[in-house]
Structure formats: structure tokens, C-alpha cells
Amino acid sequence: MNPEQRLQSVYISESALNDPVTNQIINKLPHRIQKIVADDYAVASEIRGINPKQVLYLTRSKGETVKRCPGTDTSYLCCRYQVINQTLNCPLNCVYCILQYYLNQPATTIYTDFPKIFAELRKKLAAQPKRFFRVGTGELGDSLAYYGSMFFAREAIAIFAEVPNGILELKTKTVNIDDLLTLRHNGHTVLAWSLNPQPLIDEFELNTAPLTQRLNAAAHAAEAGYLLAFHLDPMLIVPNWQSLYDDMLTELYSRIKPQQIAWISLGTLRYPPEMKDKMIAHYPNTVLPFGEMIRGLDGKMRYARPIRVPLYRRIYHKLTAVDLPPFIYFCMESPDVWQEVTGMAPADNAHLDYLFAASLHRRFPGLLPEPPQLSDYISNE
Amino acid sequence: MNSIKLVVLNLRQLNRNDNTFNVFNRPPGKREHASFLLPHPILVQRQASQYRLIYGFEILDYADEKEIDFAAYRLPATAKSLDILKLILQLQTSSQILSPPEIGRFLQLAEQLQLSPAEIQTQLLPLLHLSGDNRLIDQYRSLVSIPEPLDSYLLSRNAPLKTWLRFAGLSGEEYQCYAKLITLLKPSLSVLDEIRINLQEIQSRDKNSLKAILQDLDWEQYLTAEGETKAALARLRQAIYAKRFPQLSGHLQQIRRRIQDLELPANAALNFDETGERRELQLTWRLKTPKDLRHLREFTEPPTLEKVRHLLDEL
Numbered sequence: 068m069n070p071e072q073r074l075q076s077v078y079i080s081e082s083a084l085n086d087p088v089t090n091q092i093i094n095k096l097p098h099r100i101q102k103i104v105a106d107d108y109a110v111a112s113e114i115r116g117i118n119p120k121q122v123l124y125l126t127r128s129k130g131e132t133v134k135r136c137p138g139t140d141t142s143y144l145c146c147r148y149q150v151i152n153q154t155l156n157c158p159l160n161c162v163y164c165i166l167q168y169y170l171n172q173p174a175t176t177i178y179t180d181f182p183k184i185f186a187e188l189r190k191k192l193a194a195q196p197k198r199f200f201r202v203g204t205g206e207l208g209d210s211l212a213y214y215g216s217m218f219f220a221r222e223a224i225a226i227f228a229e230v231p232n233g234i235l236e237l238k239t240k241t242v243n244i245d246d247l248l249t250l251r252h253n254g255h256t257v258l259a260w261s262l263n264p265q266p267l268i269d270e271f272e273l274n275t276a277p278l279t280q281r282l283n284a285a286a287h288a289a290e291a292g293y294l295l296a297f298h299l300d301p302m303l304i305v306p307n308w309q310s311l312y313d314d315m316l317t318e319l320y321s322r323i324k325p326q327q328i329a330w331i332s333l334g335t336l337r338y339p340p341e342m343k344d345k346m347i348a349h350y351p352n353t354v355l356p357f358g359e360m361i362r363g364l365d366g367k368m369r370y371a372r373p374i375r376v377p378l379y380r381r382i383y384h385k386l387t388a389v390d391l392p393p394f395i396y397f398c399m400e401s402p403d404v405w406q407e408v409t410g411m412a413p414a415d416n417a418h419l420d421y422l423f424a425a426s427l428h429r430r431f432p433g434l435l436p437e438p439p440q441l442s443d444y445i446s447n448e
Numbered sequence: 449m450n451s452i453k454l455v456v457l458n459l460r461q462l463n464r465n466d467n468t469f470n471v472f473n474r475p476p477g478k479r480e481h482a483s484f485l486l487p488h489p490i491l492v493q494r495q496a497s498q499y500r501l502i503y504g505f506e507i508l509d510y511a512d513e514k515e516i517d518f519a520a521y522r523l524p525a526t527a528k529s530l531d532i533l534k535l536i537l538q539l540q541t542s543s544q545i546l547s548p549p550e551i552g553r554f555l556q557l558a559e560q561l562q563l564s565p566a567e568i569q570t571q572l573l574p575l576l577h578l579s580g581d582n583r584l585i586d587q588y589r590s591l592v593s594i595p596e597p598l599d600s601y602l603l604s605r606n607a608p609l610k611t612w613l614r615f616a617g618l619s620g621e622e623y624q625c626y627a628k629l630i631t632l633l634k635p636s637l638s639v640l641d642e643i644r645i646n647l648q649e650i651q652s653r654d655k656n657s658l659k660a661i662l663q664d665l666d667w668e669q670y671l672t673a674e675g676e677t678k679a680a681l682a683r684l685r686q687a688i689y690a691k692r693f694p695q696l697s698g699h700l701q702q703i704r705r706r707i708q709d710l711e712l713p714a715n716a717a718l719n720f721d722e723t724g725e726r727r728e729l730q731l732t733w734r735l736k737t738p739k740d741l742r743h744l745r746e747f748t749e750p751p752t753l754e755k756v757r758h759l760l761d762e763l
Contacts (some may be wrong), residue, residue: 347652357653359693361723370726372763373699380480403727 071158071166071213075123076100078174080109080126086179089125090217092362095214096123096306097308109130122174125215126378128153132178133187136206140365142346145397145411150159151188153178154208159240160273162353163301163336166207167347175208177215184219185226192233197443199424199435202227205238205259212241221250228253231436234329234427236296240275240283248291254434257329258288259296262319264311267303271355278315282322289327294431299336300398302378303359304370309381316385321377329427331386333379336360337369337399364401372404379408453522455492459510463498468560469532470505471553472540473603477712488539490520491526503536509738529561531573537575547603548612559589574710590616597621607639614644622658632671633681643685646692661744665691696724706759710752713743718756727763729756 077099077232083089084103093101104110106127106404114122131154138145156175157166178184192200203222204210211217226233228251237247247258260281263271268278274282283296302312330399336355338346343356360368369375379397386395397418398404405412413419424439464737465478490504502523505517520666537554540546540547546554554576558568573579591612602612615626630640648664650661665687673680690697700722707718720726733744745751 354653357649359696361696361725363723364725369700370725371693371696374695401725407727435453 071096073122074099075177076102076106076114077123077125078114079103080106080108080124082106082109082127083179086127086181088215091218092123092125092177092179094213099123102296111163114173118243119172119174123213123215124172124174124176125179126176126185126385127180127353127394131187132184133202134186138416139367139399141399142364144397144405144419145399145416146201146396146423147416148203148410149191151184151202151204151207152207153181153204153219154213155211156218156429157208158212159209159275161240161275162271162346162350163338164356166340167349168341175213179214179215179217180223183417185222188226189230192230195443196232196442197437198232198420199427199439200233202233203238204261206359209239209241209439210237210370211239211243211247212260217243217246221246223250224250224338227255230255234294234434238296238298240272242276242280244284244288247293248287248414250348251433252293253405254292254294254431257294257296258285259298260285260314261298261300263303264312265314268307271303271353278318280328281413282318282332285404286322289323294329295327296330296332296333297328298332298398299382300332301336302334303336304374304378304386305354308378312378312382313385315386325393326391326430327390330394330396330423330429332396332398333382334398334400335370335375335378337363337367339366340368359443365399372401376404376407379404385406393429394423396423401446410430420444451524455520455522456517457492457499457516457520458517459507461499462494462507463500464490464508466495466500467505468500469502469557471557473547474506474509485505485572487617488543490518490538491523491532492520493523494525503539503714504534512741513625515679516573530563530567533558533563533572537572541575546576547596548588549591549599549603550693551578552588554679555585556589556592568607587613587616593617594717595627597627597631598623601640602637607637609706611637611641611644615640618658625658625662633677633684635681639685641680643688646688650688650692661691699724703762706755706762710747710755712747712761713740715740716734716747717744724763727760729760729763 069312074096077093077096078091078385079101080090081103082336110122110124134150134152136145136148136150136443153174154177155172157164158175160167192202204216204223208216210220223237225246227233234255234257234350236257237260238261244258262278262281265278285297289295301311302308305311336358338361338425346356359371359374363369363372372380381401383395386392395409397408402412413422418441421441421444422437424435424444428438480683488504488506490500492499493502493632499520499522504520507518518541549608555568555572558572563572568585569579571579573584578584594612594615602615618626623727626640626644629643630637634732635643647661650656651658654661658749665684667684667687670680670684670687673683686697703720707720710718712718715736719730719732719734721728733740735741735744
């Protein structure tokens, strides 16, 4: 089932009516209740109590939409990824997803003022021309699950094809890439999939594409010349995690050549403590909140380090036991964990950001206009 | 309710079998006759040849003194349930904070009197300084069936709502287990809460019954440890924690053993972060005498430092 079918009504703010993408989206969603509202209309007051996944709100953005990924507390390393918050919410239902518990939006919101967002993006990238930016749209929603996100992705691919110091990452758990395969991307777009073993997808990633389909889509994307990325995040510690993840990695490398992969992230389940009760209330039979989790230095619940490090080690060694392995990094992990698993730890967030650029420059000649210099990353927070 | 009348009644005129409105806790113990002072006014309503008590059930503490006359306010027979409930709630909350089960009983009474969910949410909850939907109302109502001695235990320790809720809706067998625990091992509220959370999470994780989990823990051995309640409780907590966090507790035990092996003097301590997030040791050493200095020097000699290095590796 197309998850977008669950949308029951569409609210459109007056100013968004003038944006071309608004019509494109509406044409894709016939037979929905439509309501045009003033720009300052409080949609929340009208749809209180309705699942935000059933209501689409097309409007123009207010304030910044291109931001640095919020990451987490300074005790853990973050990669200084940049996010474009154009789509807020996701039609998929991952048990562990923080969006369904905390996204403070009464409706699934799609910003339609693309020119303003792209202007913001261009300005940000132009301000630091010697730094190579990684920019993604999959922070507050799936990059390709909604038509509105897809239309944005198509335009963003064209923009990034012309940007020398940036690369776009479209992160998804769907296989909605057919419309992207023929686009001119100039190597500056990475198509990325979150991965988990199929039994865990079945149990915890509801309404998402099966693993094999995700890998098939990735293979097609690679054929179309796209760079790929994979996010093994959140990895879940379940009784037979070893064999589950071993099998998944075998399948990954049997379908995808490591040389086609720009980066792979590793992260284990983590969430704010208050989310635990909400998760239990939403999914009473789930076992996810009952792992061996402690409150981390950033206040979030996460598997205790002595438990998650063996998982990371196993995965890391499997991923790197190939010729020309991809760049592998941890999302929101401590320098101690980096050190224990990889034998090195980035000095700080800027250093990690630089390591990405250095890896891309080395592995994909011509992608960066010139060799990255660590000093350009340190001086630019 | 304009037509409230002040009347003088005798205890014999009360229908003591009607406890419909008897939802608030009464202070334990009967007052002396000499201090025949009730904390609240008494509200009654005419019921056939008798009166039913609406509020002020403390008067029943004097039930054996049948000749006592007392003043009461008689509510009109036509008074609306909502108005009555608002009135008694205002009276009760003017002098004390309601416990969660009292709120639960009150909300159950509101339902019994056929108040609509909207009336409860908009008219009664604000008087309780609460705001919420049916879920919250149901949560409070679920507390009324927590049996003794658990009910008194939680009440006497001013347990917060979240703790009460953890004990709502258990099976009779489960209540018996917790009753045994609080009667025999007398845990503090925070310890009981910790035990309950861990056991509940083990149940959810392992899809197992409390009885089976406790049998697996051989928990009777802790309950029957005569004369050493505190130690038995500590061992039980440890056993439950180990079952809830098997790998982490194994890791922590191993580290603690290693630290013990270092045989530090009493004035020194080697601490570590039990969450495991900080991979470091913290050494504190109180120095007062030359002997302390000698011990410190011994600690920094290669064999001990090698042990510490191993310990760091294991952290």
C-alpha cells in the first residue's frame, strides 16, 4: 500500500497556492478533502486529535529550513551534517522513530516555497566555499516517501549537480526512485537507505520496503551513476543479532560493491527517556524499550557501551574486511567508542566533517573541486 | 443549589448502609467525645424515611454514640449530581490534597452518577487541578482496585501517580507477591518502585508471568532470611537487576572484582562510571600519615599499575 493513501485531507495555505509544486502535489492526491486557509491560520486548532499522518499541510516555510543537524550533547561526536527541513513527518511507522512521538506538528507539513529554500541553501554553501557540505532532507521525514518530498528531491538533485562544494543525500526506507534514475545528477547526489535485517524490519519498521527491495533499488541507483550510502541505524540488540546482521551484511555486499558506497553510518537505538512510555503505549507488545539501556551522557537512553561496542566491532570488521571499504562513521557516538571499535577517534566534530571530505576526495576523484584542508573545517563551525 | 437547609439530625436518622459518596479517606482513629469537632460540614440528602450521607462521613466514627445530635446541611432531593460532586470536591480539596486513589474513587463515583466524559473533563478535572482526556480518567479509576496492604503502603508513603499506576491492574497472584514483599522485606518506596519496574520490564521482555520469573529467581529464599531483612532485600534487588540487565551486571561485577583484587587501603577508592559511558577510573586517596604515602607509592609500582591497565582495558 502506498503510505500516502492514508492522507485524508489537505490544507493549503493561501501563499502556497501560488507555488507550482502545490498543484503538482494536489493532482497526485485526488479525492481528498481540501481546504484553503489563511497563512496565519492555526491548523492545529481544527484538527486536534487527528493523526498528523492523515493530514497534509502545504505551506510556505517560516525562518530557516537549512540547518545544521542538531546532533546531540558534546560528549558524543557529530558529523556537522546539514539538513533541509522541507518535509516534516513521515508516513512510515517505525516503532523506534522519535518523529511519531515528538514532532511538534499537527499535520504532515510540506514546504512549497522551493526557490526560497534553495536560495538559503546556495547562500549557506557559498559562505564557505572551501568546505564540502553534506546536505540531506531525511532528518524530519523520509526523503522520498511523499510526493511533495519527491518533487523537492528532483529539483534539489538538479541544483546540487551545479554546486561544486556540496553533495545531496536523499535518505529513505522506500524504493521510490524510478523518477530519479534519468535525472542529471553530476555525481553530487547520494541515494541512501536505512538498513536493518528483514525480521527486524517486519517487527519494527512498519509500512517500509523490505530489505531486498531496498537493496535492489540501491543497485538500480548505482547503475544510474548515483553514489550510495547506507545507514545501519538504529541497530537493535535482539537475542540473535549476530546472525541477523551477519546475513544482512552478506546480502548488502553481494548486491552492492563497496566502491559504490560513499559512506555507511553506524548507530544503535537511542531515544529520550520520556519516549519509553509513549513507545510502550503505542506498541504494547514491543520489546524495544526493554533492552539493556542506560541513560547516556546526553540524557538519552542507549544500550550500555560494553554491550553496544561488541555489536559495532562485529559490524565494523565485516564492513571493512573488503577491498577499498567505504567510509564508515558513527552517528552520535563517543570518542571512546570510536577508539575501541576503529582504533582511532576524530579529534572533534570538525575533524570528523573533514574526514568525510577527505574520504570522498580520495575515493571519488573529481567530486571535490580541490583537496580538502583540515584548517578550512576547523575554522568554520 | 439555593435551597440548602440547615437541619439538626441524630445519628439514628442516617442510612449508614449507603456509602455511595464515601470516597475520601478518613483520618484513622476516633476523636474524643470532648473534641466533637468535625473538619468539614456534613451534607445529607433526604432518602425515604432517612437521610443519606453525602459528605462528612467522619460523623460515622461516632456511630456507637447514638444520642449525638449534629448539624447538617440538607441538599435538595432534586440537586444535580454534577453540582453535588463539585460541592463536595470543593469542600474536600479546600483542606487537603487528594491521593490518587481518592481521585480514582471520586471519578468512579462521577461515572456511577452518569456524568458524561465531557462533564468530567471540563467541570471536575479542573477542580482537581488536572487536565486530560478519558485515558487519564481511566488511569485514576484503575487505582481503586489496588488491594491491601499495597494500598495502605503506597498511601502512607505519598506515592506519586506514576508509582500507583505501576501497581494498577495486576492479577490477584501478582498482588500477593508484592504484598509479601512489602510485608516481609519492608522496602522503601523508591526500592519497591525499582523492583516493580525491573520485574515489569522482565515480564514484558520475556513474555513471562511474574510468578515464573520469581520462581526462576528463587525469591522465597530472600523472603525467609530471618533477622536480616536489609541484607536479604539488597540481595533480591541485585538478583532482579542481574536478570533485567544480564550483560551489564556481569560486566559491572567483573570490574568490581578487579578493583577488589587491587586491595586498596581503606582510605583509597577507585571508582568507575556504572553506566559504562565514561571509560575511565577515578582514584581518590586520602593522605594523612607516612603510612598512607607508602601505600600510595606501592600502588604506583609496576605490578599494580599493570593490573590497573588491565582494568582500564576491561572497562
